[in-house]
Amino acid sequence: MTCGGIVVNMTSLNKDGIGIRVYGNNSLGFYADVGGEQLWIDVLRATLERGLAPISWTDYLYLSVGGTLSNAGISGQTFSHGPQINNVIELDVITGKGEFMTCSRNRNPEVFFGVIGGLGQFGIITRARIVLEEAPTRVKWVRLLYSNFSIYSRDQEHLISSKAPNYVEGFLITNENTTNEWRSSFSSPSKQSDIVSLLKKQGIIYSIEVVKYYDNQTAGTIDQEFQKLLKELNFIPELIFSTDASLFDFLARVPILINDKGLESHPWLNLFIPKSRISDFNDGVLATMLPRLNETAGLYIFYPVNRNKWDDRMSAVIPDEDIFYGLGLLHTSRPDEYQIYDKFNNDILEFCEKAGIEVKQYLPHYTSKADWIKHYGSKWGIIQQRKAMFDPKKILSPGQRIFNSA
Numbered sequence: 001m002t003c004g005g006i007v008v009n010m011t012s013l014n015k016d017g018i019g020i021r022v023y024g025n026n027s028l029g030f031y032a033d034v035g036g037e038q039l040w041i042d043v044l045r046a047t048l049e050r051g052l053a054p055i056s057w058t059d060y061l062y063l064s065v066g067g068t069l070s071n072a073g074i075s076g077q078t079f080s081h082g083p084q085i086n087n088v089i090e091l092d093v094i095t096g097k098g099e100f101m102t103c104s105r106n107r108n109p110e111v112f113f114g115v116i117g118g119l120g121q122f123g124i125i126t127r128a129r130i131v132l133e134e135a136p137t138r139v140k141w142v143r144l145l146y147s148n149f150s151i152y153s154r155d156q157e158h159l160i161s162s163k164a165p166n167y168v169e170g171f172l173i174t175n176e177n178t179t180n181e182w183r184s185s186f187s188s189p190s191k192q193s194d195i196v197s198l199l200k201k202q203g204i205i206y207s208i209e210v211v212k213y214y215d216n217q218t219a220g221t222i223d224q225e226f227q228k229l230l231k232e233l234n235f236i237p238e239l240i241f242s243t244d245a246s247l248f249d250f251l252a253r254v255p256i257l258i259n260d261k262g263l264e265s266h267p268w269l270n271l272f273i274p275k276s277r278i279s280d281f282n283d284g285v286l287a288t289m290l291p292r293l294n295e296t297a298g299l300y301i302f303y304p305v306n307r308n309k310w311d312d313r314m315s316a317v318i319p320d321e322d323i324f325y326g327l328g329l330l331h332t333s334r335p336d337e338y339q340i341y342d343k344f345n346n347d348i349l350e351f352c353e354k355a356g357i358e359v360k361q362y363l364p365h366y367t368s369k370a371d372w373i374k375h376y377g378s379k380w381g382i383i384q385q386r387k388a389m390f391d392p393k394k395i396l397s398p399g400q401r402i403f404n405s406a
């Protein structure tokens with residue numbers, strides 16, 4: 001990963017133990033100054049102590065602030081607030097030239113827009129100023145199931161066009177394990193046999209997860225508001241699962257993952273798919289290839305977001321359509337079986353290539369420079385300029401092979 005480059009022990013930046021500071025007031029707004037090495041779970045804990053919280057998240061919080069801002073940082077809040085990179089006001093960066101720069105949309109913007117979504121290519125983020133808002137205390141959380149893809153995607157797009165929900169995601173279910181795992185948080189044992197028979201019939205079931213935040217002041221009306229929202233949707237009426245949780249338990253819903261024995265491989269594929277081709281993608285991949293994979297431990301995430309919440313000046317790359325879907329195929333394999341999933345992922349990319357579906361990889365992985373040039377498309381020129389300006393010796397993250405050929 002770092003052949004000819006450097007490895008930085010980011011946690012050593014937190015020697016004084018005060019890597020998260022919360023500022024602001026009601027008239028100017030609130031924000032947190034956070035070390036790039038800090039984990040989002042710690043940002044959540046520290047800000048909640050002041051009754052505040054960031055507004056855009058990832059599903060998993062044991063990730064560093066610098067690491068997610070180097071990609072995008074997406075989850076069910078992205079449709080309304082944009083990715084995490086859209087909710088950062090200012091950064092401190094050490095460029096590949098060793099220059100220390102404070103940057104924002106107006107100050108040194110070329111560094112700012114370069115490093116956010118910049119895959120660690122232009123500088124090391126040592127501090128980020130993150131937008132905060134008053135935190136709600138609780139959430140209403142439902143899972144809805146669908147057997148028909150076009151009704152499913154229509155409902156997902158309806159939800160992200162509305163201001164009513166605070167979080168919208170989706171899951172693809174191809175085996176019972178997924179819903180078995182739901183049992184602990186969303187008790188559904190009586191419906192399990194219905195789900196299993198639907199799965200046997202169809203091979204895949206589609207699910208939407210919707211959340212609405214509330215607090216003491218809105219506790220009296222939240223159920224009514226949620227019912228109004230659900231009335232606009234066309235899920236299978238018997239298959240709705242609801243729960244209620246604290247904001248912390250909801251945001252920190254994915255427990256820390258530890259794989260210290262090397263017993264698992266995670267050959268993931270994350271894609272952004274333009275809305276105009278989503279039905280072709282379902283026919284060719286989701287409804288056919290995915291059930292045939294017969295994977296028992298994978299998690300498949302699938303939901304639309306709005307392009308207008310992304311700033312085109314950022315280094316992050318997305319499809320050129322107003323709405324696009326994020327797909328996360330989070331495979332878990334035994335270390336000696338990862339090739340099955342690598343091949344499966346490649347087959348999907350090949351299918352898209354042949355069908356002319358212009359997907360973009362999120363958390364991209366390519367082995368040739370030509371593929372990177374294609375990935376960046378019209379942004380390739382500016383990406384090259386940024387590299388020449390901020391890391392001319394190409395010492396930052398060479399293992400991605402964007403500029404350092406194999």
Ligand SMILES: Cc1cc2nc3c(=O)[nH]c(=O)nc-3n(C[C@H](O)[C@H](O)[C@H](O)COP(=O)(O)OP(=O)(O)OC[C@H]3O[C@@H](n4cnc5c(N)ncnc54)[C@H](O)[C@@H]3O)c2cc1C
Pocket residue numbers: 010036037057058059060063064065066067068070071072073074075119120121123124125126257363397
């Ligand atoms: C279990 C799991 C769940 C995830 N869930 C989501 C999700 O819901 N949404 C989402 O958007 N992403 C998700 N991701 C992907 C995640 O955003 C990236 O893997 C990100 O790089 C993680 O940050 P990290 O702290 O682990 O980075 P590391 O693995 O430590 O770093 C990865 C690379 O990022 C760059 N980098 C890291 N820190 C900095 C810095 N301070 N300055 C500049 N460059 C830096 C470097 O190039 C580095 O090589 C998930 C990843 C995992 C492992």
